[in-house]
Amino acid sequence: MTDLLTVRDLHTTFHTRAGDVPAVNGVSFTMREGETLGIVGESGSGKSVTALSIMRLLPTPPAEITGQEVLFAGQDLLEMSQDQLRALRGNKMAMIFQDPMTSLNPVFKVGFQIAESVRMHMNLGPRDSWNRAVEMLDKVGIPNAARRANDYPHEFSGGMRQRVMIAIALSCNPSLLIADEPTTALDVTIQAQILELMRALSKEFQTAVMLITHDLGVIAGMAQQVLVMYAGRLVEATDTRTLFAKPAHPYTQALLHSIPRMDDAQNERLQPITGQPPDLLKMPVGCSFAPRCPKAQARCQRETPPLVEVGAGQRAACFFPY
Amino acid sequence: MLRFFLRRLIGLLFVVIGVTFVTYAMGYLAPNQDPIAALLGQHNTPQAYATLKHEYGLDKPWYIQYGTFLLNLAHGNLGLSYRYPGQSVNDFIGPAIAISIQLGLSALILALVLGIPSGIIAALRANTWVDTSLMSVMLFFYAVPAFVIIPFYQVLIDILVANNLPTLPVQGWSEGLTYKIVPVVILALTSMGYFARISRTVMLEVLRQDYVRTARSKGLSERRVIYLHAFRNALLPLLSVIGPSLAFLVSGAFVIEDLFNIPGVGGAAIQAVANRDWPVLQGTVVVLAVAVVIMNIVVDILYSVADPRIRIQ
Amino acid sequence: MDTDRYLEPDTAPTQLTQEYLMEESLEPGLHSTSPWRDSFRRFLRDKRAVGALVLLAIFILASLFLLPIYEHIGPVISERHGFVHIGPAKYHSPTYVDNLVENAPASSLHWLGTNYAGQDIFARLLAGIQVSLFVAVIVVGVMDVGLGIIFGVLAGYYGGILDTLLARFTDLIFAFPGLLFAVLVTGLFRQAALDRFGNDGPLYLVAITLGLTIWPQMARYVRGQTLSLKEQQFIEASRTIGTSSNQIILRHILPNILSLIFVAATLDISGTIINEGVLSLIGLGVQAPGSSLGLMIQESLANIPYFPMEAILPSLTLTIIVLAFSFIGDGLRDAFDPRSKD
């Protein structure tokens, strides 16, 4: 498998009246073709901003995106003009969002919203692109696709709308699909349906998926590789099995211990992470997790640990891993 | 669709009855109103008085008078003037309506055509000098009433005339197109400022929505994102403020018609007040209220066409 | 189209960084800031609004205190009246008519000159501002805000018959387009008001009429705000801890909508001052020789080619007052509801 996406030292800063907010702070990783990469982190950890920065969908200003390079299929996205980017967006790289209720345009038919993207990127005529839209709706499991294509988003349930979003995203056979908390707003049984659908379709379309979520369970079921983010930084990157079996970073470990699990002894006491995530406006010097870290030592408060190889295929940003 | 119209017609009926009743009650309660004596003037004899009073139906109890008025209204007959014997209110208001519609609609269209794009431009350039200066001008137009602008304009004309520069005439609505420009523009200013400010707010709100981000994530051109996906949604709240904004237009029309001697409904209403010509004033009230309600129905229909979520079967 | 300018610099990050900003002041020793103080600070940042506030304060103070002082400034004169000696208390009174000094230019005696009836324009301007403010206070301060809050909150919180009544009443008022209702009522009762209350009668009539037409809108707005506030969980929480409905309204609803009412009221003041002007302009407001900015404009219109200043001065004064209230209203809105700015 070849590399599809290489991100090197990505920085995204929001310039606000209160000060500069380093939402993404030096993130580097690689994604291979067809693989599913999970990005996990709490709200404000920078996982969504990372995705939006790669798509360059953030308004600049206030955002400022810098970095060494973001190579997508050999081209540097950071160097591209908006026109070049537009040719890629929705075509070779597509995105779906957290809230299916608000992500579709309420005044256009869903068929139109899919066909629009197809027409733009695949050079098809109106009829062919409409047919493609119906075909996609059928593929994502919407019954009576030909009729439903003429319906408006408000006539669909939340789960069905997320299916429509997936249809839009996959309509031009993208090589990368970025899914930003795609099931967070959905009920558990509907979440299971959507995850099942994503699994099946990404296999069928050979699409690499960047799956952003705060739910470690979703990661465990979907991803091959995982990135763990905390306060704008990558703190751990490894394959999924290693992450759950042998987490290197104290934050990852703490996270795994703090969630109630279906398979633990039932009334075992949870081990919460003390304190609160840091204020990005006033980032502590040194490791940003140090104030909450049980293993923190003097060095952690002075220096920022770099993300380094700590085991086979496992990288962590910690001076005292495991 | 039928049910919708039925419901709106009932609403219209309710408004007409309410408005006429209030108007009627006011007239009934107001002191010093003896139109018959005023009409007769020095020819006032008890016999003539009684005859005329009967002719105008004023000898009957108030609810019969009101009922008669409503009945006549249903036939499009607004009654007789108190001031000019033998003239019907229809004679007064009939030609005035056409003129007021011309004035009002031209101003509304002008306000929309200039106001909405200004608001959108300001929103797209939010917090730049373009936005700030454009919106300051629009706030000025919105806040400053026509009757204040007119003196400034007249002073300007005098200066232009004194220097032998061309001017646009202000008096003489019926004389030709050039005579209509200034009143229409001045009437449009307030609404234009209003639409510009609302458009800016609405557009900024829409641009923040998730579906705009979705449209961008599909790789659509910025033009398409803004003028198709965003604007189509911004249209909905804009449509819904047109109804309430008619109030500015009608208030403005009073002043404009009065000051520019335009023989419209507003002018007729003010004349009627000065003349204590009760039926004429009542007629203008009814006509204007119905006009506003009809405009609101039109806006509602447009809205339901524009928004699939409330589209009528 | 320049693609990267579609959002203004403060929108996205406020959402993205909200949760951090909250943490900001939790360190021990830092002074906590109440929402009111935050809003006040934001208001002070708006230079336009602060400027307008200062200007307005000057106008108000001048109209209240300068007019009585002005009536004491100037010599006692006799020459043009033969035997009669008159002092500034007379010729600087806004209502004093003196046919011998019609349309006089500005001088040390009449600071801004006189009008067609020989009345002192400066005094009339100050008196006109007083009238505008009087109407604004009665209409907006008392009727709009008072009735609007009472009916709006009650209708919004309790719903039911009061809500229905309010809705019907507002519909009716909305059906009277624009100023029509005010024209109707002031036209009909003007004479009665003059007979009963003298020259100030029409002014009271105008104020009460404008108040009657304006409060239902405020009530509807307050009702809407109350309804959306009622959805907030802290209202439900108050019920669970045994707070009675009346206490909920007083402790939680009112304080939370007060700032929005302030903003709406400030903006209503502009409209009310304009409407008073219109009514005076078409002869339904203040009775000559009394003074009102609208009346001054009306009186000057015929003479614009010869004495343009007589029209421009009241127009300019009215413009400044109306704009000042609009700027302040805009500034308050941005201060109380920062998101509304974008």
Place this chain on the structure above:
Amino acid sequence: MADETMLATSMTTDALLDVQDLKVYFPMTGGLLQRGGAVRAVDGVNFTIRRGETLGLVGESGCGKSTTGRAILQLIPVTGGKVIFNGMDITKLSPKAVRQKRAEMQMVFQDPFSSLDPRYTVAQIIGEPLVNFKRGNNREIDQRIRELLSTVGLPTNSLNRYPHEFSGGQRQRVGLARALALNPSLLIADEPVSALDVSVQAQVLNLMEDLQQKLGLAYLFISHNLSVVRHISQRVAVMYLGRIVEITASRQLYAQPLHPYTKALLSAIPMPDPVLEATRQRIVLAGDLPSPVAPPSGCHFHPRCPRAQALGNPERCRQESPTLTMATLDHAVACHFPEA
């Protein structure tokens, strides 16, 4: 009525709360198009909560779990049934008496942002119930507020701060302190941790466990998160479209679910274990949640039910609404064909 209350008391002596056939219908109004129908948000719910016990109430959005919690507190009008609290049916009480009763049962809300008045300081928020119920003079109230702050683990310098200065987890603590101020015996917690970040969730959950230990509180813990419910509850009730479909001890429910919906729900939860995830069998339910406005006939679950499909869609499931019946001791299920 007095007799009924007596009877109910004698029957369930150890029950703090006994909910019997609770119904909450919302009338549907639509102007001229009024059809007079009703949304049956809660449709005949029965359960009891013992002193010091936690009952978890789980279900997906729109199943009526939050409505149930609010109906118990009489925050919304109850259409039918009884809510017997401490031996007294509180659905028949006057509004004033209900207000008095509420001191003994309190609520913790989901949204840490909108559940605190932004213009009140923390001291005012926590003090409001104390002032309402006149629990002492100013000094005593102040003392009690400080005590409550330390109970929920907030520093005393929070007293004069406003809610916007706190993070979500800290605000939930303020909400807890307010709920505890009157020494209630029952706490209805409506999704108390679902708006919180995972690392903070555990803090609040542990705090709630500690408070239960210390104060002998009973919880009705409403949540859509089955892992959290499993962790904190002794017993769990599963709701689907306004009805309880299964209720039993937590251990029992998760080890041996009887209702096909419970089974599907449990299998839909993603487990934070890649090895398990790769091998486990998932039951993916077809279709959407039906609307409570027009629920399916018979058993509400039948159109999506894998068990009914396996049995060839028996007539009974479509026609007859199953009642909640005891399958084993302390394990009730509402299914015509419960799985063993």
